[in-house]
Amino acid sequence: MDQNDPLKAYRSKFHIPKDNNGNELVYLCGNSLGLQPKATKDYIDQELDDWANLGVEGHTEAKNPWLPYHEFLTENMAKVVGAKPIEVVTMNTLTANLHFMMVSFYKPTPKRYKIVIEADAFPSDKYAVESQLRHHGFDDNEGLILWKPRKNEELYHYEDLEAILEQQGDEIALIMVGNTNYYTGQFFDMKRITNLGHKHGCIVGFDCAHGAGNVQLNLHDSGADFAVWCSYKYLNSGPGSLAGAFVHERHAHDKTLNRFTGWWSHNKQTRFNMRHEFDVLPGAEGWQLSNPPILSLAAIRASLDIFGEVGMEALTKKSRKLTGYFEYLLKQLGEDTIRIITPENPEERGCQLSIQVKNADKALFDKLTASGVIADWREPDVIRCAPVPLYNSYEDVYKMVERLKEILND
Structure with a gap:
């Protein structure tokens, strides 16, 4: 074989x-830490050499100019997760991205404020959604709904999620599920979950940490509102490397969405004219805050170029x-x-x-x-x-x- x-x-x-x-x-x-591509050293060395030889001019004069560097990853990353380029950006770390997504897409009201996650979600996801509930003034014990496996089982049944939505759908603001469960390896039907959530008026997001580079996510076709993932597992970018975020195209030009902002989410044409009022970029790039660490992006690019080949x-x-x-x-x-x-x-x-x-x-x-x-x-x-x-x-x-x-x- x-x-x-x-x-x-x-x-x-x-x-x-x-x-x-x-x-x-x-x-x-x-599934915990991907192996290092042999090309990674060359990709990082290129940026170290340009930094040594060009200093600040590397932002525009480097072989791979640093100002637009994250854009060099977008096409291959979009292919990996099954998205359009406008829907994907490489930035921050996974849980930070999850919080930034919830700033925009978790919009609780006194009536509709609950969040559904799978009972054995990765702990970081559980901690993040609990803290969002508390941040908005809700009791996280009451506001967090756990989609549980049945007694003496490890896997989840969609019928049980449907029952939760039927019973409490008008109180649920967000469904946030790890699309491939870290413990069992169960890969969820994201389109089915998204359709179910949207039917009940819920926003739907996914943590794809164990899915990106492992399964065909088809994020655009799933209809999910947002997704986040890390890059150091199946995407082989090195320990603690930058993460990815997906925002569905239907939200790409919605400037009314509440979000945390920074200068890297501002219009590229006027970003360095420091006195312009904030003008948000369209698409997932509009959720960036700071200029990204180039050495980490170089490591991700080394791996993504292999994914682009295969x-x-x-x-x-x-x-x-x-x-x-x-x-x-x-x-x-x-x-x-x-x-x-x-x-x-x-x-x-x-x-x-x-x-x-x-x-x-x-x-x-x-x-x-x-x-x-x-x-x-x-x-x-x-x-x-x-x-x-x-x-x-x-x-x-x-x-x-x-x-x-x-x-x-x-």
């Missing part, structure tokens, strides 16, 4: 971590085969040993499989790590493994399962 993989050459474009003996580790943790269609095609093979191998261990909590339907997941090993605790995960497999442990008992199609091989997942077998049989 590796020999016949049309994307096999891309593995060599990434730095694969090695153990102390120089052997490549089995790295299945791209395309999400080819990536997700390999991803389904690779994760399907991984699932097949795990199932050979037997249901009395392994339980996969990620949906079986490839349409409802990305590359990640979340597995539970019966009667095991973190000691098993530690042994797996010691064997040269880098995965991710989440309490209370889940090992998250993400075979990333850009740089993981079929041999990687084979090795992982073989080493797991050895540990279980030890």
Whole structure:
């Protein structure tokens, strides 16, 4: 399968971590931090050289001028998330972007103020929406509605979300869901959720941190009002790198939307004529505040250029085969040993499989790590493994399962 993989050459474009003996580790943790493209150093060095040689003139005279630098990423980022260029911008960090989106799109009234999130949302999302409720003077315990899995289940049912909307729809201002759940890997039907929310008069947004670069998001077609994502997981931009934001085209020219503003959201033609009244840019760029850190943008651009070459269609095609093979191998261990909590339907997941090993605790995960497999442990008992199609091989997942077998049989 590796020999016949049309994307096999891309593995060599990434730095694969090695153990102390120089052997490549089995790295299945791209859902936490993506590997570094080998080109990243050249992209950053270019900006360091231009800074050294040009100083402030680099804003206009650099090989890749810094003033419009974020625009060099827009087309490829829009393709990754399935959006129009006017709908996408690279800026800030994920939770900051989520707050900026809620400044504009969470518009509570005494009657309609509640926010719906999934019960096991990534903690940062929960903290952010709770703080928005408190900021507007509401009780976050009363104002936060949790869409919960059913008893003794991990996955979410749309019928339960529909029931929440039927019962409390006229009190709900915002639905804000992680489009691919970090814990289970369940990929939600965003269009279905958006249509449901809009039917009840709610604004709908998504945290796509575990979806961007992993699944085909089709954000524009989903109809979502906004979305946010980070770039250091599947988009391989480096720890803590800049994030992305999406604002649907229908909001692009609405200057009445309340927002926090800064000079980078102001008209580019008059931005440096410091005495003009604020004139907001159209589209997602109108939510920027400050000039962005160029070194971080350079790292993102290095990865996005690879995505631009490969395309999400080819990536997700390999991803389904690779994760399907991984699932097949795990199932050979037997249901009395392994339980996969990620949906079986490839349409409802990305590359990640979340597995539970019966009667095991973190000691098993530690042994797996010691064997040269880098995965991710989440309490209370889940090992998250993400075979990333850009740089993981079929041999990687084979090795992982073989080493797991050895540990279980030890």
